[in-house]
Amino acid sequence: MPPTVLVTGGAGYIGSHTVLQLLLGGFRVVVVDNLYNSSETAVQRVKELAARFGGNLSFHKLDLRDGPALEKLFSSTRFDAVIHFAGLKAVGESVQKPLLYFDNNINGTITLLKVMANHGCKKLVFSSSATVYGWPKKVPCTEEFSLVAMNPYARTKLIAEEMCRDQYRADPEWKIILLRYFNPVGAHPSGYIGEDPRGIPNNLMPFVQQVAVGRQPALTVYGTDYSTKDGTGVRDYIHVVDLADGHIAALHKLDESGVGCEEYNLGTGKGTSVLEMVKAFEKASGKKIPLVMAGRRPGDAEIVYASTERAARELKWKAKYGIEEMCRDQWNWASKNPYGYGSPENNR
Secondary structure (H helix, E strand, O other): OOOEEEEEOOOOHHHHHHHHHHHHOOOEEEEEEOOOOOOHHHHHHHHHHOHHHHHHEEEEEOOOOOHHHHHHHHHHOOOOEEEEOOOOOOHHHHHHOHHHHHHHHHHHHHHHHHHHHHOOOOEEEEEEEHHHHOOOOOOOEOOOOOOOOOOHHHHHHHHHHHHHHHHHHHOOOOEEEEEEEOEEEOOOOOOOOOOOOOOOOOOHHHHHHHHHOOOOOOEEEEOOOOOOOOOOOEEOEEEHHHHHHHHHHHHHHHOOOOOOEEEEEEOOOOOEEHHHHHHHHHHHHOOOOOEEEEOOOOOOOOEOOEOOHHHHHHHOOOOOOOHHHHHHHHHHHHHHOOOOOOOOOOOO
16 A cells, blocks of 8 residues: 555645645645635645546545544544644734734644644654744854744744654654745646735745736835845745655655654755846746835845755755746746636635
8 A cells, every 4th residue: 555644734835736746656645724825726636637646635624723623534544644734824924913823833733743643643744944043144054053933933833843853852753854945936837736825925926926917016125235146135945846845755754764853954055036036037927027126124034045965965855946947837827827726706
């Protein structure tokens, strides 16, 4: 029997791309998602893209905080491992609604870990974030950097990481990999699945995409006086398919002996400025992106990119795609699905 993996938040942006790579890699996948910020259409499309492997995917609409529902699922299916994506992820919203974030991200993770322990499922890949490094004083960020959360969203990731470390210390039979993502962008090359944020996007690329398809009038660039090559902030953008493959590599790592609770950065190891990314997108799409220059946002870092040596060495994983492919695939998705999984009538 192929291994069975539970993917929480599998209808979301990174989740859906990872589910597809898992299916193509021969895994059986069970997705749970409360659809708060995602669409069941994504799961349907993944099934279609997986073709003959699509039958190995099942979906349950379920909130991780619902312990009894999760218990029931674990009682009916034996899981070899869990990949835990489910969580709210907008930094700005977390500042406005911290309790919503603590309830969803932390309570959801506590319930999941409890139910996993009850059923002897002790292999976990956790979706963490580069935000646990706060605003690093130097780059690239290595996994040994001290950890500090600058907003409630980052705090939920940091607390979840600490819970995982404590759980492993209490019971060393657990094997846990914490993946710290940098800035995921792009879409599956088919243009059939991609990022579909609700409301006004708070990340650069979904916003650029909405300007390109005419849903937003212009892109606001925050901060033009940083000491970078063009004055705009620099980030490490990673293609979502590379990121998905990083999760497959992490799952294989969990099968090795001697794995405890380990952290890995998933990025490209290269920094790209906001204006460089906009230019690359303009080239890929043939669209001009109108810009509005604004002052720095409080708390925004100047330059953040990953050290990726540890992932290359221990997970045998390395990002393959550059910003040209990221922008090409992002535009392919946006041009085919200008309203994401919705339509102009029910546009959220």
